[in-house]
Amino acid sequence: MSVMSGFGVVLKRDLHLAFRNRGDLINPLVFFMLVATLFPLGVGPDPETLMIMGGGVIWVSALLSNLLAMDSLFRSDFEDGSLEQLMLAPQPLWMTAMAKVISHWLVTGLPLTLLSPVLAIMFGLPSEALPAIVATLFLGTPLLSLIGAIGAGLTVGLRKGGILLSLLTLPLYIPVLILGTGAIDAAVSGMAWHGHLLWQGVLLVLGITFAPLAISASLRISVSG
Amino acid sequence: MYFESLSDLFTMGGHGPYVWAAYGIGLSVLVWNLLSPVLQGRRLASTIRRNALRDTVRKEHIGNEQLKSEGCR
Amino acid sequence: MKWTFFHRMSSPKWFYDFSGQCLPWVGLLALALVVTGLTWGLLFTPPDYLQGNSYRIIFLHVPSASLAMTIYVGLAVTAAIGFVWKIKLADMAVSCLAPIGASFCALALISGSIWGKPTWGTWWVWDARLTSMLILLFLYLGLIALREAIDSRETAARACAILAMVGVVNIPIIKFSVDWWNTLHQGATIKITTESSMAMEMLIPLLISIAGFYLFSLFVFLLRLRAEIISREQRTTWVKALLGAHS
Numbered sequence: 075m076s077v078m079s080g081f082g083v084v085l086k087r088d089l090h091l092a093f094r095n096r097g098d099l100i101n102p103l104v105f106f107m108l109v110a111t112l113f114p115l116g117v118g119p120d121p122e123t124l125m126i127m128g129g130g131v132i133w134v135s136a137l138l139s140n141l142l143a144m145d146s147l148f149r150s151d152f153e154d155g156s157l158e159q160l161m162l163a164p165q166p167l168w169m170t171a172m173a174k175v176i177s178h179w180l181v182t183g184l185p186l187t188l189l190s191p192v193l194a195i196m197f198g199l200p201s202e203a204l205p206a207i208v209a210t211l212f213l214g215t216p217l218l219s220l221i222g223a224i225g226a227g228l229t230v231g232l233r234k235g236g237i238l239l240s241l242l243t244l245p246l247y248i249p250v251l252i253l254g255t256g257a258i259d260a261a262v263s264g265m266a267w268h269g270h271l272l273w274q275g276v277l278l279v280l281g282i283t284f285a286p287l288a289i290s291a292s293l294r295i296s297v298s299g
Numbered sequence: 300m301y302f303e304s305l306s307d308l309f310t311m312g313g314h315g316p317y318v319w320a321a322y323g324i325g326l327s328v329l330v331w332n333l334l335s336p337v338l339q340g341r342r343l344a345s346t347i348r349r350n351a352l353r354d355t356v357r358k359e360h361i362g363n364e365q366l367k368s369e370g371c372r
Numbered sequence: 373m374k375w376t377f378f379h380r381m382s383s384p385k386w387f388y389d390f391s392g393q394c395l396p397w398v399g400l401l402a403l404a405l406v407v408t409g410l411t412w413g414l415l416f417t418p419p420d421y422l423q424g425n426s427y428r429i430i431f432l433h434v435p436s437a438s439l440a441m442t443i444y445v446g447l448a449v450t451a452a453i454g455f456v457w458k459i460k461l462a463d464m465a466v467s468c469l470a471p472i473g474a475s476f477c478a479l480a481l482i483s484g485s486i487w488g489k490p491t492w493g494t495w496w497v498w499d500a501r502l503t504s505m506l507i508l509l510f511l512y513l514g515l516i517a518l519r520e521a522i523d524s525r526e527t528a529a530r531a532c533a534i535l536a537m538v539g540v541v542n543i544p545i546i547k548f549s550v551d552w553w554n555t556l557h558q559g560a561t562i563k564i565t566t567e568s569s570m571a572m573e574m575l576i577p578l579l580i581s582i583a584g585f586y587l588f589s590l591f592v593f594l595l596r597l598r599a600e601i602i603s604r605e606q607r608t609t610w611v612k613a614l615l616g617a618h619s
Contacts, residue, residue: 228534229518231522241510241514246538246546249549295531308415314424314490317429318414321433321487324486325483333595336598343599344615347615
């Protein structure tokens with residue numbers, strides 16, 4: 075079996091598993107909507123305030139729902155032992171990890187990105203801001219998945235991994251959040267927002283380069299330890 | 300010394316509470332840093348000694364049991 | 373210098389003996405410098421002509437803030453050394469550095485906030501420096517939490533090493549993005565330390581205090597590392613002989 079086909083097999087397998095388990099597919103999206111709904115209830119329905127907060131709220135909800143889904147990225151594979159089998163396979167571990175991260179993004183980050191315009195309209199954001207929201211989430215959520223996977227790899231063997239995972243990864247999510255909301259703010263006030271998007275692209279390239287190495291190292295530690 | 304009197308030193312022209320609170324917290328951080336490894340080391344040493352003692356006693360106990368069983372035979 | 377020196381230095385037993393010899397000197401010097409720096413700053417310097425006496429917090433604040441950042445970088449470098457060359461001692465050092473750094477980071481935040489009240493009139497502003505410091509504290513707390521959560525000390529140290537390396541790569545990015553966020557939102561334009569040159573009579577006690585804090589943290593780091601060595605090597609004969617635990 076060639077290296078690339080191993081990648082494809084893992085990707086296909088993970089997508090299959092996700093689609094068999096509809097709940098895992100829908101829950102992060104429901105969570106995303108729910109968190110965003112809490113904000114108007116918390117601060118009041120004033121359209122002015124909501125428009126200012128909108129971009130930030132959408133991004134924070136996206137962070138949290140990504141994190142929620144992150145916990146299960148390696149867990150079931152770790153528990154039934156298939157993670158160990160994947161590690162023994164001849165293809166490099168970072169490639170397997172990459173396949174899992176991509177499938178994770180396809181079932182959480184991508185649907186979330188597609189759903190975000192609905193929230194943007196509910197928060198009364200101007201229509202010029204919609205492309206900025208979709209574009210930043212499109213570039214930002216894969217980066218969140220990559221960073222989160224490092225934390226998920228480190229905490230996979232632990233019983234109370236969930237809360238620890240958020241403690242480890244949320245500080246690392248901050249730059250993505252700042253760039254994303256910065257672009258949306260710029261778009262809302264009618265300024266150019268492509269600069270922020272390019273920076274997000276830079277971070278994504280950095281993430282794709284280095285995160286797989288860190289993910290595979292963390293998986294090795296968790297599984298062998 | 301810069302300050303004229305002791306009360307001047309405590310009040311520091313109205314900033315006293317802030318300065319002294321900061322220094323108090325700073326001192327407690329330094330003391331914590333100092334005490335926690337010392338206490339940890341002490342606890343560790345007593346645990347290791349206790350474990351060693353337990354192992355010795357257990358060894359002797361097993362030895363006695365063997366002697367006893369040999370005596371019975 | 374030969375490689376044998378490097379390897380001998382990384383042997384826990386050799387390091388334990390060697391650090392035992394240095395320990396009293398480091399401790400005494402640290403004590404002398406910290407006491408000199410802080411009392412000088414607290415009692416003998418004139419007040420700042422703008423901030424009055426509240427600026428005396430600087431003699432605590434600047435050393436701890438600088439230590440908090442230095443220790444994180446040192447921690448990541450140690451982690452990388454331990455990870456690449458598989459040196460046990462470096463693994464141990466990683467888990468000893470985190471609580472020290474976290475405590476100084478917390479001290480920098482608290483003293484900065486106390487300083488802020490008389491100077492700016494609020495306890496907290498979302499200033500770029502304060503915010504980055506807060507994030508640094510969260511990074512430290514994550515390291516400590518990860519270490520506490522993993523039972524095996526060896527695994528915990530290696531997991532912390534990965535996290536520290538990921539963190540140190542992220543720190544410049546976080547710093548840059550927070551600075552940028554702050555200029556974007558124009559909210560707080562106040563700076564803690566004005567960039568103007570400090571008067572010599574204030575600078576000298578500050579430098580003494582910084583040196584004292586660095587030496588102090590070296591001292592407590594050695595104390596922690598020695599405890600960690602004893603804990604990890606407790607099954608070896610030299611530790612048992614050292615503690616007088618015969619079995």
